[in-house]
Amino acid sequence: MKRLIILALILTALTGYTQERPYTKMETYFKGTNYELSVYRIYGRRDGNTMFILGGIQGDEPGGFLSADLYSDLHLEQGNLIVIPRANFKSVILYDRGPDGDMNRRFLDKPEAVEMDKVVSVVKKLMSESDVFLNLHDGWGFHNPVYIDNNRNPKKFGQSIITDADTYKCENGKVLDLNTPANKAMAEVNRKINDDRYSLHYFNTDTANPNTPFSDMRKTATYYALRKYCIPAYGIESSKNLPSNEMKVLHHNYAVNEFMKIYGIVPEVPAVIIEKPALDFAVINVNNEPVKVDKNGTLYVKSGDVCEIAHIESNYERGISADLIGYGTLNDLNSKFMLKRDAVIVVRKDSKKIGIINISVDKTKAEAKPEVKAESGYRFSIIHNGVSKMVSAGAVYDVAIGDKIELKVLLAGSDETPYKINLKGYVAPNVISNDGDDRNIEIDMNPKRFMTKYAEDDAKRMYPVVVGSGGSEIAKFWLRMK
Numbered sequence: 001m002k003r004l005i006i007l008a009l010i011l012t013a014l015t016g017y018t019q020e021r022p023y024t025k026m027e028t029y030f031k032g033t034n035y036e037l038s039v040y041r042i043y044g045r046r047d048g049n050t051m052f053i054l055g056g057i058q059g060d061e062p063g064g065f066l067s068a069d070l071y072s073d074l075h076l077e078q079g080n081l082i083v084i085p086r087a088n089f090k091s092v093i094l095y096d097r098g099p100d101g102d103m104n105r106r107f108l109d110k111p112e113a114v115e116m117d118k119v120v121s122v123v124k125k126l127m128s129e130s131d132v133f134l135n136l137h138d139g140w141g142f143h144n145p146v147y148i149d150n151n152r153n154p155k156k157f158g159q160s161i162i163t164d165a166d167t168y169k170c171e172n173g174k175v176l177d178l179n180t181p182a183n184k185a186m187a188e189v190n191r192k193i194n195d196d197r198y199s200l201h202y203f204n205t206d207t208a209n210p211n212t213p214f215s216d217m218r219k220t221a222t223y224y225a226l227r228k229y230c231i232p233a234y235g236i237e238s239s240k241n242l243p244s245n246e247m248k249v250l251h252h253n254y255a256v257n258e259f260m261k262i263y264g265i266v267p268e269v270p271a272v273i274i275e276k277p278a279l280d281f282a283v284i285n286v287n288n289e290p291v292k293v294d295k296n297g298t299l300y301v302k303s304g305d306v307c308e309i310a311h312i313e314s315n316y317e318r319g320i321s322a323d324l325i326g327y328g329t330l331n332d333l334n335s336k337f338m339l340k341r342d343a344v345i346v347v348r349k350d351s352k353k354i355g356i357i358n359i360s361v362d363k364t365k366a367e368a369k370p371e372v373k374a375e376s377g378y379r380f381s382i383i384h385n386g387v388s389k390m391v392s393a394g395a396v397y398d399v400a401i402g403d404k405i406e407l408k409v410l411l412a413g414s415d416e417t418p419y420k421i422n423l424k425g426y427v428a429p430n431v432i433s434n435d436g437d438d439r440n441i442e443i444d445m446n447p448k449r450f451m452t453k454y455a456e457d458d459a460k461r462m463y464p465v466v467v468g469s470g471g472s473e474i475a476k477f478w479l480r481m482k
C-alpha cells in the first residue's frame with residue numbers, strides 16, 4: 001500500500017495529474033516476443049492492501065492461469081490487485097512446463113542470465129509493490145499429510161495450499177503467520193468443494209529447514225517474496241488430475257476469493273463501468289457483401305444497392321443502436337434498406353451519440369478498385385502452365401487464352417497464410433457450390449469460363465484475384481488474358 005501511495009505522489013509530481021479511483025491500468029512488456037508479459041493493476045474505489053496474483057508461470061497449468069485471467073477484469077470496492085495471468089507466455093503457448101527451463105526456479109539472488117529472467121525481474125519488482133502474493137498452480141496428484149497411495153501422499157502437490165513455513169521470521173525481525181490465514185482460507189474452500197476426494201490440504205514445505213525434502217522451493221517466487229520483501233506468500237495448487245479444467249479454475253477462484261477476504265480486498269459486484277463509450281467501426285452489408293467502415297468514415301454505394309448495418313464495434317455490447325436517418329426506426333441494426341440518395345447513420349450508446357457513418361451514393365467511387373499496394377509485402381504463389389511463379393499484390397499478371405493457372409497460397413513475407421483465394425467471376429466446370437475458394441484447382445484461362453460482370457477492364461479479359469472481401473480486402477492481383 002505505501003509503495004502505491006509513493007508511486008501516486010511521483011506520478012502527480014511528474015504529470016500534475018492522478019487518475020481517479022477506481023481504475024485499471026494494463027501494461028505490456030516485451031511485446032511481440034515469446035516472453036510477452038501483460039500486467040494488470042486494478043485500483044479499488046478505496047485504497048487498501050495490494051494483492052499480487054501470478055498465473056501461468058508454468059504453461060501446462062491452465063487451472064491457475066485461466067483463474068488469474070478472470071481476475072484481470074475485476075473491479076474493486078477496496079484494495080488493489082496486481083494480476084499477471086500468464087507469466088511464462090512461451091510455456092503457455094506451447095502447453096509446456098518450461099521450454100527453456102522452469103521459471104519458478106529462477107527466483108535467485110543472481111543477475112539475469114537467460115531470456116526468461118527479464119520476466120522474473122519484472123515479477124520481483126511487482127512483489128516489492130505488494131502486500132501479499134499468490135502463485136497459482138496445477139500440481140500432480142492429491143497432497144495428503146499421510147501416505148494413502150501413490151497418488152495421495154505427502155509428496156504430491158495437487159489440491160493444496162502451500163507455505164514455506166508456518167511462521168516466517170523476516171530479516172527485520174517481523175514474524176509472518178502463514179499457517180492461520182492458509183488454514184482459514186482452506187476451511188472455507190473445502191466447505192464449497194463438498195467432495196472429500198478433492199478437498200484441499202495444507203502443505204508446509206519447510207523451505208528454510210536444511211533437512212527439508214523440498215529444498216528446490218528455495219528458488220521459487222513465493223519464497224523470494226517472503227525472504228526479500230517480507231510479504232505473506234502462498235502457492236495455491238489445484239490438481240492436474242481433476243476431471244475438468246472448469247473444476248480446476250473454480251477451485252482456484254474459491255481460494256483466491258478467500259484470501260482476498262482475509263486481506264481486505266473487496267470486489268465491486270456488479271462493477272460500475274464508467275468507461276467513455278466509443279465507436280470503433282461498423283460492418284455494413286452492401287448487397288450481402290460485408291464492408292468495414294471506420295468511425296466517421298464514408299461508405300460509397302451505387303443507387304439501388306441494398307444496405308444492412310450488420311454490426312457495430314464499440315467498447316460496449318449493450319445499449320448500442322444505429323439509426324439510418326430518414327429510414328426505418330430509431331434502431332435500424334439488422335434491417336435492410338435500398339439506398340438511392342446520400343444518408344447518415346448515427347450510432348448511439350444509450351442516448352449518447354458516439355459516432356456517425358456517412359453513406360454516399362457515388363457510382364464511380366463505389367466501383368473503384370481498392371488500392372492495393374505492391375509494397376504491402378503480400379505475394380501470391382501460383383503455378384502457370386506447370387511452372388511456379390510469384391506475383392506481388394497489386395500487380396497485373398498476363399496469360400494467354402487457354403493457359404492453365406493454379407492458385408496456391410498467399411504469402412506474407414515468407415510466411416504462408418491460411419486464407420482462401422478467390423478468382424472473381426470464374427466458374428469452374430462441374431462445381432456445385434461456390435465457396436469463394438479457388439486454391440489448388442486447375443483454372444482454365446478461357447474468357448467463356450468467366451462472368452463478365454466481374455471483369456475490371458472494357459475488353460472483359462481482366463479479373464481480380466482477391467483475399468478478403470468488401471472493404472477488408474487484404475491482398476489482390478489481376479489475371480489478364482491476352
Ligand SMILES: [Zn+2]
Pocket residue numbers: 058061136137138139
Ligand atoms: Zn506449478
